[in-house]
Structures are given as C-alpha cells and as structure tokens.
Amino acid sequence: MRLIFIIIILLNTLTIRSQVVPSFGTEIDVTINGISFDAMEPFISPTGNCLFFNNLNDGINTKLYYATKLNDSTFNYVGELNGANQITPPHLDAVADLDNLNNFYWTSTRNYPAKLNNLFHGTLSFGNVTNIGRVYGDFNKNIPGWLVMDHGISYDGNFLYYNNARFDSGKNGCQGVCETELGIAQKINDSTFNKIVNSDIILQNIIDENYIYYAPCISSDNLELYYTRYPRGTITPSTLFEICVAVRNTPTDIFSTPNVLFSELITNLIEAPTLTTDKQIIYYHRKIVGSHKIVMRYRKSPLSIGYSKKLELPFTIYPNPTNGKLNIKTELSYHNIKISVFTLLGEVVIVTTNKTEIDINSLSSGTYFLRLEIDDKTGIKKVVKIE
Numbered sequence: 001m002r003l004i005f006i007i008i009i010l011l012n013t014l015t016i017r018s019q020v021v022p023s024f025g026t027e028i029d030v031t032i033n034g035i036s037f038d039a040m041e042p043f044i045s046p047t048g049n050c051l052f053f054n055n056l057n058d059g060i061n062t063k064l065y066y067a068t069k070l071n072d073s074t075f076n077y078v079g080e081l082n083g084a085n086q087i088t089p090p091h092l093d094a095v096a097d098l099d100n101l102n103n104f105y106w107t108s109t110r111n112y113p114a115k116l117n118n119l120f121h122g123t124l125s126f127g128n129v130t131n132i133g134r135v136y137g138d139f140n141k142n143i144p145g146w147l148v149m150d151h152g153i154s155y156d157g158n159f160l161y162y163n164n165a166r167f168d169s170g171k172n173g174c175q176g177v178c179e180t181e182l183g184i185a186q187k188i189n190d191s192t193f194n195k196i197v198n199s200d201i202i203l204q205n206i207i208d209e210n211y212i213y214y215a216p217c218i219s220s221d222n223l224e225l226y227y228t229r230y231p232r233g234t235i236t237p238s239t240l241f242e243i244c245v246a247v248r249n250t251p252t253d254i255f256s257t258p259n260v261l262f263s264e265l266i267t268n269l270i271e272a273p274t275l276t277t278d279k280q281i282i283y284y285h286r287k288i289v290g291s292h293k294i295v296m297r298y299r300k301s302p303l304s305i306g307y308s309k310k311l312e313l314p315f316t317i318y319p320n321p322t323n324g325k326l327n328i329k330t331e332l333s334y335h336n337i338k339i340s341v342f343t344l345l346g347e348v349v350i351v352t353t354n355k356t357e358i359d360i361n362s363l364s365s366g367t368y369f370l371r372l373e374i375d376d377k378t379g380i381k382k383v384v385k386i387e
Helices: 002-017
Strands: 029-034 039-045 050-054 064-071 074-080 091-098 101-108 117-127 128-134 145-154 159-169 175-189 192-195 211-218 224-231 240-247 259-265 272-276 281-288 291-298 317-318 325-329 337-342 349-352 355-359 366-374 377-385
Touching: 029 064, 039 091, 039 291, 050 091, 050 101, 064 091, 091 128, 091 337, 101 145, 159 211, 175 211, 211 272, 224 272, 240 272, 259 272
Parallel strands: 029 074, 039 272, 145 211
Antiparallel strands: 039 050, 050 064, 064 074, 091 101, 101 117, 117 128, 145 159, 159 175, 175 192, 211 224, 224 240, 240 259, 272 281, 281 291, 317 325, 325 355, 337 349, 337 366, 366 377
C-alpha cells in the first residue's frame, strides 16, 4: 500500500513538471466605442465576436451590457443585455458567462436574502436572455451572507467553476469579502450543478486560506484555470492583487501550483480574466483614475500540451448576399467538415456536418458569420441574409 502511494505521488509530480505555463505580452487598452461609464468583469463569447461586461460593481445599479467586435482591441457598444437586468434598484446583475450552446449564466442579487441561490441561467438569443431561472445544486452554500460571487462555465457547458464568498459589514472583524471557496460542479440538467467528488483534490494546489481568490475562468480545453487573488485580511494601499494561472495536462489532472501572470497594488488593481477560445488573447479589467476599463494582452508562450491551434482555412461562399442556400467551396480535401452560422453576438444559430451547403432561409434578414471547420483547419466569413 505504501509503495502504491509513493508511485501516485511521483506520477503527480511528473505531471506538474510536464505542464506548460503560458505567458502574455504587453498590456493593450481596449476601446468600447459609445460608452462613458465603467467597464468591468469582461467575458469574451466563445466565437470571440461579442464582449460582455458590467458597469461599476456597486450593488446598487449594476447591469450587464454587451459590445460587438471590430478588431481584437476595439468593440462597438450595443446596449444592455435584455432580460438579464433587474429594473428597480438596489440591484446587481453582473459576471457574464456563456457556453458554446448559448446557455448564459450570471450573478444576481434579486430577492436576496429571501432566496439564497443567486446564480442564474438563461438562453441567449439575439441580445436577449430568456428562459431565466436560478441555478440549484449542492455547490450553493445557502447561508445568509454567502453568495456565488463569481463563476466560470466550461466551453461545453458541463462544468461550473464556482466561487462562493462570505461578506460581512465589519461587526465580526471583517469588512467586505471575508473568505472565499473555490470548487468545481458538474451539470446535472439545465438548472442544476452538483460539486464533483474530487473537486478539492483537483484544486488542492490553488486553495489557500491565506488568500481571497475569485473570478475563475477555465480555458476552452479545460487545461488552464485563471483567477484573481489577494492576501486575506484588511485591504491596505500596499495590498497586491494578482491574476494567476494553474495548468494541467488533461481535463482530469490536478492543477499545478499557481503562477502569477500580472500583479498590481489596489490603486491600479487588475481583476477578472477571460480567455478567447483559441487561448491567444486574455482580457481583464484595470482600475484607473476615477473609473475601471478593460484591457488585453496577446499570448507569447507556446500553447499548452494537448492543444493545437487550428490552421487558417481558405474557402469561398456563394451566393452572398443570399435569401436561402449558401454553397461552400474549398480546394482542400477533407475527412470531416462542420459548418456553423452565428450572429454578431456570437450566438450559434445553425450547425450542420458533412455537407458543402447550408440553408439559412429560416434566419431573419441581417448580417451573420459562417465558420467552416475541416479537420485541423478553420475559417470564418461574413454572410448577409436578405429577404
């Protein structure tokens, strides 16, 4: 038995040593054309074409908004995310999350503390969130004072990386966030996630009672976990806020000891990382004089083990504009082909496989994107649907 235990320890050690820790380049300002207020807690959609964010997180009039992509660092503000926001203050609707099937998640204080399950889900379609309900499951503390503060949904929507936080007004020697709890829950159905049995083991190198940690973000391949942390205790001008990453080789491995990617004092605090599906860009927000803004960085280091970036795929589509069928032409031979059509917000509306044509007659007139995937290559083109 002792020999087996030693072997397990050695295998875990070898796993950690073989992992690749990402690094990122110089910070770049992100412009959201049309806004004049704080932009915090960003989330980039799975398609990369829509940026979700909330305004100042004051818990009084905090709302969710979205913007569409012009380029990596420039977005056009569209407006509020309809359906997700409460109307009468005080309220908080924040921390957007979206899987690749348009299941939308966010944190809300509606009816709290009368109802303690404060994580919500809905269906995102054309800028509207419908079929709204609470997310239930044993990951909820269901104790007054505790909230699901932050969360990160996996790309396929099957796993929820949740962050419970206990808040206090100061009467017990703590003001603000007093303690946090990070865990992994698995989807049971559309409204229920339950904590996986080995959650604490998988996160054992990250969980540290000396820190307040929050804003988890899991990469699309489930191999990199990003989050924010700062030392537990009274926040002072010298408190350092850090964006960290922990990595692993397979989606069932234990995460490595975290590495600090970026750090800032509270006067310039940085928080809430979000990663593009291809893992090439990280977005987060930064505190500046009198406000908060979203910034980004490009990845420098090689991609993690187990992930290979898809190569560019040349192809043509016709007729475009179209009022019905689209034909796809490529000079490449292929074994597997997948065609997806999605909105400017990144919402997937049609998917088909093993065909070289697609019928979009059911869609409303407007502009869409078509993504073609063949084996290890992918390409995207704009499509205009007319009546």
